[in-house]
Amino acid sequence: MLRLYSYFRSSASYRVRIALNLKGLAYETVPVHLVRDGGRQHGPEFRALNPAGQVPVLDDHGQVFTQSLAIVEYLEETHPEPPLLPRDAAGRARVRAIAQSIACDIHPLNNLRVLQYLSRNLHVDEAAKTAWYRYWTEQGLAAVEALLAADLRTGTFCHGDSPTMADLCLVPQVFNARRFDCHLDQLPTVMRINEACLNLPAFAAAAPSRQPDAE
Amino acid sequence: MLRLYSYFRSSASYRVRIALNLKGLAYETVPVHLVRDGGRQHGPEFRALNPAGQVPVLDDHGQVFTQSLAIVEYLEETHPEPPLLPRDAAGRARVRAIAQSIACDIHPLNNLRVLQYLSRNLHVDEAAKTAWYRYWTEQGLAAVEALLAADLRTGTFCHGDSPTMADLCLVPQVFNARRFDCHLDQLPTVMRINEACLNLPAFAAAAPSRQPDAE
Structure with missing residues (x-):
């Protein structure tokens, strides 16, 4: 199962959500509230996942990926259709x-x-x-x-x-x-x-x- | 001929210079002074090349490329050896x-x-x-x-x-x-x-x- 650590208003998360949808990939959203409690992305639990304390994070069967454009390139390589990059x-x-x-x-x-x-x-x-x-x-x-x-x-x-x-x-x-x-x-x-x-x-x-x- | 529009102290230019060197690609440097004359990257001549007014710009036989990491990916795809990305x-x-x-x-x-x-x-x-x-x-x-x-x-x-x-x-x-x-x-x-x-x-x-x- 793909799991996306996301915040509804995070535009980097939004990018990855679009990519997942374009690829037709089902995923579970794990919300990380960036404001509440001083920002849950700064908590030890989330920092263990991503030391940078940022969403999005993609968990692909236990493998953890950070940085929205690196995640999109990963999705492109592992699920090439439909392509999100041209051929040339x-x-x-x-x-x-x-x-x-x-x-x-x-x-x-x-x-x-x-x-x-x-x-x-x-x-x-x-x-x-x-x-x-x-x-x-x-x-x-x-x-x-x-x-x-x-x-x-x-x-x-x-x-x-x-x-x-x-x-x-x-x-x-x-x-x-x-x-x-x-x-x-x-x-x-x-x-x-x-x-x-x-x-x-x-x-x-x-x-x-x-x-x-x-x- | 590869031509790199660069500024010695621009760290985005520095990235591309390293990539070109690692790939063993000869290139000509076209210096763009980012401070002199209010910044030559803002002049009409350079803006025609890159509307964002930023170095680096790579000219590969008349084709123009911007954004350092996009340029490095382009070099990786057009000159795969030695690889700058792992295989997996x-x-x-x-x-x-x-x-x-x-x-x-x-x-x-x-x-x-x-x-x-x-x-x-x-x-x-x-x-x-x-x-x-x-x-x-x-x-x-x-x-x-x-x-x-x-x-x-x-x-x-x-x-x-x-x-x-x-x-x-x-x-x-x-x-x-x-x-x-x-x-x-x-x-x-x-x-x-x-x-x-x-x-x-x-x-x-x-x-x-x-x-x-x-x-």
Whole structure:
């Protein structure tokens, strides 16, 4: 049995949920509340599973995997159909680069632990924290828009006409951007692809609101 | 001809330089100065190459690739020997997770654009900026240490006895940590592996001080 340690609002968990659904893999959700009790990801039980104290963690019959994109690559290698990466090396590199533009350039700056540091250690007020959030999201998604809009390989989805690893990063990032009222008017390609994804059951079922731990 | 748009002190560029050297691939360095003239990565010429305005960029006979780990995966697929990922899916997932623990959890918080935002937008002083840098580096490397120390698959290098994608992330991160006088005493495994890597010519030749644009 596949077991996913997840938090409904964690966008890294959201990515893996989409991948599992696209692959048609059944899994059990183990909710890890990132706020309650000072954050259950910091407890000794969870730290034994992942010393980094982060979700998602995938347990595949006792083997433990961390880091959302490493988990998605693992699922791709162990369950190749339907593919989440194109066949050609250049296309694969493009899809990974789009995914990493989100996973390395946007999301790490805006996750919970960073926002907490801004408040607690740097005494940044709410308005400046929101400005920080929007700055990195808007700048980062503008770069993604440029990558997508300028390339003929962009199709219904980020790369061609079936969803890839890039799309499963894009949708959770747009979800976060909307939550923080970021400006999304300048992102026609991103938003068009986001809508196309949300029409697929695999994406819809992975949404935060549809998780067992949703609040 | 392979052409690498690089900055001597960029740790993402440093990763790709190590990969190119490990693969024995000759390449031409095109230096992009990230500070001079307000940052040449922001100029229209470079933005046309990479809308995100970031190094490294790899040009492989006119095909352009961005994002360091996507580039390393591309090199792995197009030049499989010597391998930078193990053969088994679980091992590959572990190596990618270690690499991403650095590339997604540490480095994005400490790169130039973020430090500039802290100074310019949040008016954070030098001491608090250094504390920020050290906090994310020390906490992040402690998680990497835990991943390495607790796992029998750790060998001379992060995974077994030949260098992988994990090692080419580890070495530039330790380089940065030293530059900012981070505490490294609690990281015996990380530091042992760092030394083993630096003894290899492929790693040594990729060092910032040995680049054509070194200052």
